[in-house]
Amino acid sequence: MTHIAKPKFRHPDLPVNRLGLTRRDYEGVVSTLCAGCGHDSISAAIIQACFELEIAAHRIAKVSGIGCSSKTTNYFANTAHGFNSVHGRMPSVATGANLANPDLIYLGVSGDGDTASIGLGQFCHAIRRRLNMVYIVENNGTYGLTKGQFSATNDKRSKNRRGVENLFEGIDLCALAIEMGAGFVARSFSGDKHQLVPLIKAAITYHGFALIDVISPCVTFNNHPTSTKSYDYVRDHNFMVDRIDFVPKRSEIKTQYEPGTSVELTLHDGSALKLYKLADDYDPADRGQSLASLDRYDRDGAVSTGLLYFDENQTDLHDLLATTDQPLNAAPQADLCPGADQLEAINAQYR
Amino acid sequence: MPSDCTFNEFVLKFSNVNGSGSASANLLCAKALFRMGLPVTPKNIFPSNIQGMPTWYEIRVSEAGHLARRDGIDVMVAMNPQTYAKDIAAVVPGGAVIYDSTWPRTFDRKDIEVLGIPLARLCAEHWTDLRQRQLFKNIVYLGALARQIEIDGEILETLIAEQFKNKPALIEPNIKAIEIGRAYARDHFTTRLKVRARKATTAVGKILISGNEAAALGAIYAGATVAAWYPITPSTSLIEAFARFAGRLRKDPRGKLRAAIVQAEDELAAVGMTVGASWNGARAFTATSGPGISLMSEFVGLAYYSEIPLVIFNIQRGGPSTGMPTRTQQSDILACAYASHGDTRHVMLFPGDPGECFELAADAFDLAERLQTPVFVMSDLDIGMNDWVVDALSWDDDRQFDRGKVLSAADLDEIGDFARYRDVDGDGIAWRTIPGTHPTKGAFFTRGTSHTETGAYTEDGTINAQNLDRIARKIEFASALMPAPAIHNVSEKSRLGIINFGATDPAVREALKALAGQGHGINHLRIKAFPFGPEILAFVERHDYLFVVEQNRDAQMRHLLIAEAAIPAHKLIPVLSYDGMPLTADFVRTAILRILSDDQRIAATSATPITAA
Numbered sequence: 001m002t003h004i005a006k007p008k009f010r011h012p013d014l015p016v017n018r019l020g021l022t023r024r025d026y027e028g029v030v031s032t033l034c035a036g037c038g039h040d041s042i043s044a045a046i047i048q049a050c051f052e053l054e055i056a057a058h059r060i061a062k063v064s065g066i067g068c069s070s071k072t073t074n075y076f077a078n079t080a081h082g083f084n085s086v087h088g089r090m091p092s093v094a095t096g097a098n099l100a101n102p103d104l105i106y107l108g109v110s111g112d113g114d115t116a117s118i119g120l121g122q123f124c125h126a127i128r129r130r131l132n133m134v135y136i137v138e139n140n141g142t143y144g145l146t147k148g149q150f151s152a153t154n155d156k157r158s159k160n161r162r163g164v165e166n167l168f169e170g171i172d173l174c175a176l177a178i179e180m181g182a183g184f185v186a187r188s189f190s191g192d193k194h195q196l197v198p199l200i201k202a203a204i205t206y207h208g209f210a211l212i213d214v215i216s217p218c219v220t221f222n223n224h225p226t227s228t229k230s231y232d233y234v235r236d237h238n239f240m241v242d243r244i245d246f247v248p249k250r251s252e253i254k255t256q257y258e259p260g261t262s263v264e265l266t267l268h269d270g271s272a273l274k275l276y277k278l279a280d281d282y283d284p285a286d287r288g289q290s291l292a293s294l295d296r297y298d299r300d301g302a303v304s305t306g307l308l309y310f311d312e313n314q315t316d317l318h319d320l321l322a323t324t325d326q327p328l329n330a331a332p333q334a335d336l337c338p339g340a341d342q343l344e345a346i347n348a349q350y351r
Numbered sequence: 352m353p354s355d356c357t358f359n360e361f362v363l364k365f366s367n368v369n370g371s372g373s374a375s376a377n378l379l380c381a382k383a384l385f386r387m388g389l390p391v392t393p394k395n396i397f398p399s400n401i402q403g404m405p406t407w408y409e410i411r412v413s414e415a416g417h418l419a420r421r422d423g424i425d426v427m428v429a430m431n432p433q434t435y436a437k438d439i440a441a442v443v444p445g446g447a448v449i450y451d452s453t454w455p456r457t458f459d460r461k462d463i464e465v466l467g468i469p470l471a472r473l474c475a476e477h478w479t480d481l482r483q484r485q486l487f488k489n490i491v492y493l494g495a496l497a498r499q500i501e502i503d504g505e506i507l508e509t510l511i512a513e514q515f516k517n518k519p520a521l522i523e524p525n526i527k528a529i530e531i532g533r534a535y536a537r538d539h540f541t542t543r544l545k546v547r548a549r550k551a552t553t554a555v556g557k558i559l560i561s562g563n564e565a566a567a568l569g570a571i572y573a574g575a576t577v578a579a580w581y582p583i584t585p586s587t588s589l590i591e592a593f594a595r596f597a598g599r600l601r602k603d604p605r606g607k608l609r610a611a612i613v614q615a616e617d618e619l620a621a622v623g624m625t626v627g628a629s630w631n632g633a634r635a636f637t638a639t640s641g642p643g644i645s646l647m648s649e650f651v652g653l654a655y656y657s658e659i660p661l662v663i664f665n666i667q668r669g670g671p672s673t674g675m676p677t678r679t680q681q682s683d684i685l686a687c688a689y690a691s692h693g694d695t696r697h698v699m700l701f702p703g704d705p706g707e708c709f710e711l712a713a714d715a716f717d718l719a720e721r722l723q724t725p726v727f728v729m730s731d732l733d734i735g736m737n738d739w740v741v742d743a744l745s746w747d748d749d750r751q752f753d754r755g756k757v758l759s760a761a762d763l764d765e766i767g768d769f770a771r772y773r774d775v776d777g778d779g780i781a782w783r784t785i786p787g788t789h790p791t792k793g794a795f796f797t798r799g800t801s802h803t804e805t806g807a808y809t810e811d812g813t814i815n816a817q818n819l820d821r822i823a824r825k826i827e828f829a830s831a832l833m834p835a836p837a838i839h840n841v842s843e844k845s846r847l848g849i850i851n852f853g854a855t856d857p858a859v860r861e862a863l864k865a866l867a868g869q870g871h872g873i874n875h876l877r878i879k880a881f882p883f884g885p886e887i888l889a890f891v892e893r894h895d896y897l898f899v900v901e902q903n904r905d906a907q908m909r910h911l912l913i914a915e916a917a918i919p920a921h922k923l924i925p926v927l928s929y930d931g932m933p934l935t936a937d938f939v940r941t942a943i944l945r946i947l948s949d950d951q952r953i954a955a956t957s958a959t960p961i962t963a964a
Contacts, residue, residue, distance in 0.1 A: 029807075061631070082795075083798075086649050089649075094627060095624045096577060099577045099579075100627070100629075124616075321613070323610070324603040324607040324609045337573075340745070347743040351559075
């Protein structure tokens with residue numbers, strides 16, 4: 001059986017958001033991934049974030065490429081359209097879709113193979129273009145669906161299950177995204193929903209390109225003791241540079257952390273992020289410094305997580321192209337077709 | 352006036368070094384002749400280079416209306432000493448050569464007239480700036496040529512004024528340069544040339560336009576809003592024209608653009624963006640050429656299988672591989688008909704001139720959305736980048752875009768059950784929804800993996816086979832929507848036919864006229880679309896032999912006809928030209944005469960025409 005719709009039955013006392021929807025209304029079909037797969041935790045975090053943000057789920061466009069991670073867009077937001085495209089090309093599909101209608105939420109899910117190998121070029125160029133989307137990488141350092149080959153984010157000298165060492169440098173997608181001009185760059189761990197859910201909410205609300213690189217262990221092919229993407233390794237080496245609270249536009253800010261260490265960041269729609277610094281020398285608003293710090297921490301084997309870079313004032317592709325406010329896919333014929341009289345004037349220029 | 356003087360039927364050729372600024376002078380010449388009411392056929396034969404390599408520009412003038420390129424140059428303006436030998440050899444006996452006699456030389460032809468004009472010296476006398484000296488040489492030779500073949504001086508001056516209406520300071524020196532050339536010719540050459548122009552009415556009311564500009568306008572008129580592309584000769588000018596027209600015709604009241612044009616990082620991204628925008632309900636397109644088609648193929652297969660409208664303009668060039676980037680061919684027919692892995696079959700439209708680029712561009716968007724499938728507009732370098740004389744473009748204001756089967760929120764409320772890939776109407780075309788339409792209904796998962804009629808993943812081979820069969824039915828149904836072929840029967844008795852498509856048409860029509868004059872009546876069909884409609888099959892049926900004229904080595908259209916219509920191979924006789932040059936009537940006529948003289952069985956099937964073409 002390859003496609004299992006979830007039963008509609010639900011507990012009558014489940015919490016309901018202002019749209020009258022429960023968390024279950026944001027679910028998708030039953031996952032076919034391995035039991036314990038980090039990707040399923042990420043789907044759960046996406047569901048939680050969308051529920052809490054009170055998003056009308058049909059206004060999400062789910063886009064993905066090919067691989068285990070890309071399959072997961074089927075496992076949340078059933079009332080949203082999904083597009084499982086071709087390997088490594090999700091960014092271009094998302095770009096075209098966004099050009100047609102900027103009013104939807106573009107939620108891309110990709111993997112480390114899909115993004116860092118076959119799709120590296122498209123990933124970089126989507127960032128350059130300031131595409132307004134959330135780009136979640138479910139990063140397990142391995143090709144799961146083809147049974148355990150190294151991916152390009154696998155750390156050099158990390159070993160596979162059979163003890164073979166990875167000879168090549170791993171690509172740090174967060175550093176690359178900061179370099180390419182992404183305005184919102186975060187790293188998280190599929191095992192830490194307290195960190196991940198607020199990051200997803202902030203990324204969805206962010207106007208511009210938002211990357212969340214989520215280390216998401218592959219329980220079948222890359223969870224052994226010599227892996228640097230295993231549950232144990234990431235738990236032991238997780239170095240949180242900061243923590244964020246997402247504060248919706250209408251709410252008053254309530255903090256559960258010690259005051260004096262937090263910074264407030266504003267999002268496009270008036271929501272805010274309360275950012276609590278955990279590493280003294282880390283400043284996510286400083287592009288150069290954040291890159292240098294990440295390089296330093298990670299050289300020591302740490303997995304830096306948190307909101308790594310944040311630019312409050314990013315403009316998006318539509319701003320840059322100066323496209324009209326009405327979505328292009330809704331423009332009526334009368335606004336698009338210049339008509340016969342105008343054509344006569346054009347003909348005259350070719351006489 | 353000498354008795355052997357010919358009016359309005361001649362070929363001019365300009366031989367230049369690329370980067371020397373000759374293009375605008377040569378275009379000015381073509382436009383001036385066109386403004387005189389003469390059908391002109393300019394062909395730009397240019398290198399894949401920016402500066403220093405040979406480049407040619409031919410203008411055929413034919414009051415009779417022949418629009419194919421013609422060999423045999425009547426007047427050669429030889430401005431490139433590197434190519435003198437080849438250029439001089441191309442001149443017909445009795446023809447003329449104009450060259451820069453600042454450095455005098457003799458040419459080894461006694462049967463042609465040589466007009467030396469010291470262009471460099473004249474320009475050095477009148478201009479001090481080195482670039483101006485170089486640029487105005489082109490205008491000075493045009494002035495001399497205009498005098499020698501009697502191009503209307505007033506028209507030339509009007510065109511210069513129009514060309515520089517935004518840079519008025521350039522009008523006077525250009526007119527001065529024309530006058531310098533004209534005066535030199537008047538003072539040094541007592542007689543004019545044997546070929547001359549005089550005003551005519553044949554081209555009055557027509558326009559002179561390139562296929563890429565016309566196709567871009569077609570996309571504008573069809574309501575295309577998203578264009579994603581990667582620069583590649585010879586398709587680039589299509590997108591550039593689209594951007595220009597959008598800037599003029601697609602501004603909202605606040606000056607913002609009702610179009611989005613994105614230069615992608617490669618052709619894969621260009622087509623990916625196009626697919627994404629089409630999936631999301633915008634009319635989107637990309638334009639490319641052979642190498643781009645190869646790169647786009649994976650997405651073409653996705654669009655075919657997941658049934659997303661997709662419009663691709665393929666401005667074909669010489670292949671395979673990088674091939675001849677600045678020469679023309681029709682060699683992507685099979686690559687596009689079945690692009691991508693697995694079982695696929697794609698709609699192709701074949702414009703025969705820029706006028707049809709406009710019409711078929713507009714049709715392509717309707718067909719892509721009606722059929723929810725890729726549509727290739729198969730233009731080529733010759734149509735796309737050269738200016739052609741065609742009827743003025745026309746648009747019917749009553750025409751409504753055919754957006755195909757798209758369900759609105761209200762539709763979704765009304766129908767009980769939605770399944771994206773269910774054939775509810777029996778034509779193989781299922782109803783689609785656009786993302787974001789309805790809060791609870793109409794969502795589906797678009798995928799390139801095997802799927803059920805609701806879009807769910809399946810590994811059930813029977814279900815997948817049924818889906819593939821439905822898509823095949825849909826594409827079969829497409830043939831009923833395709834533009835009909837252009838058919839010209841000269842004789843009901845003739846059992847001999849000719850089939851062509853695209854840019855070869857002027858050459859084929861001119862050749863058929865000449866062949867009719869020699870007693871060979873051959874009926875003519877020009878294919879405008881694939882899948883082939885019933886008219887094409889009926890035409891093949893009622894002829895014993897058919898020449899299939901195409902610009903590729905492997906007779907690709909012939910292969911397609913044999914494969915798709917189960918036509919016996921011996922009936923279809925290939926006539927192939929693949930040197931990268933626009934086809935000439937002489938080539939077609941000679942090839943057919945050779946076949947007729949070699950094979951009496953074929954010859955016996957042509958009939959004396961009842962109506963000359």
